C-alpha cells in the first residue's frame with residue numbers, strides 16, 4: 053500500500069479484520085478460510101500486528117467509528133490466543149471513538165470465559181451464523197452446530213449482557229421447503245435478536261455445493277423458490293417490527309449495522325488480514341487469499357501480497373452511487389459536473405426507464421428501490437453501470 057498515500061482522501065472510520073480460520077468448510081462457502089492450528093494462529097496474529105503497524109506508520113493511528121472482526125470464524129481462536137489478538141488490536145486501534153465493535157461467531161463456539169473476554173475487550177455486537185434451525189439442513193450445509201446451539205449461545209450472550217446480536221439465515225438452500233423455512237422464521241422470531249440477515253442461497257464456483265449440483269446429488273434452488281422464501285421472510289419480519297433497512301438486512305429500532313451501512317453508503321474502509329479488502333479514496337486493495345504468503349511478506353517487513361488498483365474518479369463515483377441502492381435510504385444522483393456527460397445521460401435515461409418499470413422511485417431527492425424490486429438491488433445496479 054506504500055504507493056497509495058495520495059489516494060487516501062479521508063480519514064478511515066471503518067475497519068475490517070479477517071480471521072481466516074474455520075473448523076471445517078461449509079458446503080456453500082466461498083469465503084477464504086483455512087484449518088486452524090496453534091502454530092498458524094500465533095503466526096497469523098504476529099503478521100496482522102505487523103500489517104497494522106505498517107498502516108499506522110504510513111497513515112497514523114486508526115481511529116474508527118466501527119470495527120468488524122469477520123472470517124472465517126473469529127470465535128474459533130482459543131481464549132489465550134484471543135486475548136493476545138484483542139491486546140494487539142488495542143495497541144493499533146484507538147477505541148474511544150468506537151460506536152460499534154462487531155465480532156462474527158458460530159453458535160456453540162462461545163464459552164462463558166470467551167464472552168467475558170470479548171466484552172472486556174470492548175466488543176459490543178455479535179453476529180452469529182445461524183443459517184437454519186433445521187438439523188438436517190444444518191448437516192447438509194456442513195455446519196458444525198445444532199439448532200439448540202443457536203438458542204443456547206444467544207441465551208449465554210444475553211446473560212453476559214451482550215445482547216446486541218445479529219442472526220443470519222440462508223433462504224432457498226436445497227432441501228429447504230416452505231414448511232422448513234416458515235419453521236426457521238418462527239424460531240428466529242421467538243429469539244427476537246435485534247438484527248437479522250436473510251441471504252438467498254447462491255451457488256458459488258469452487259464450493260462443495262456447486263460440485264454436488266453438478267453431480268446431480270442435490271437440487272438447484274429455483275429463482276421462484278428463492279423469491280418466495282425471501283418474500284415470506286420480508287412479510288414475517290416486517291410484521292414483527294423489523295425494518296428492512298437493506299436488501300438482505302432487518303433491524304429493530306436503532307440496530308442497523310453501522311459498519312455494513314458504511315460500505316453501502318460508499319464510505320472508505322480499511323481491511324486487514326488475508327483476503328481483506330480496502331477502499332481508500334480511489335484505491336481498491338484486496339489482500340491475497342493465502343495465509344502463508346501473507347505471513348511471509350509481513351515477516352520480511354513488506355506489505356502483504358495484494359491486488360490493488362487505482363480506479364478513475366468516474367468509476368469511484370459510480371461504485372459508491374450504485375451501492376446505495378441496497379439501502380432503504382437509497383442514494384443521491386452524483387453531481388452532473390463530476391462525471392462525463394455520456395455517463396450522466398446514461399444514468400438519467402436508465403433511471404427513467406427503471407422508474408417506468410416501477411423498479412425505482414424517488415423519495416426526498418434520493419433514488420430508492422420499490423417494493424417490487426426490493427430483492428433486485430444487484431440487477432438494478434448492473435443496469436446503471438456504464
Ligand code: SF4
Nearest residue numbers: 074077078081123124
Ligand atoms: S463457518 Fe463461515 S467462513 Fe467458515 S466455512 Fe462456514 S460459512 Fe465459511
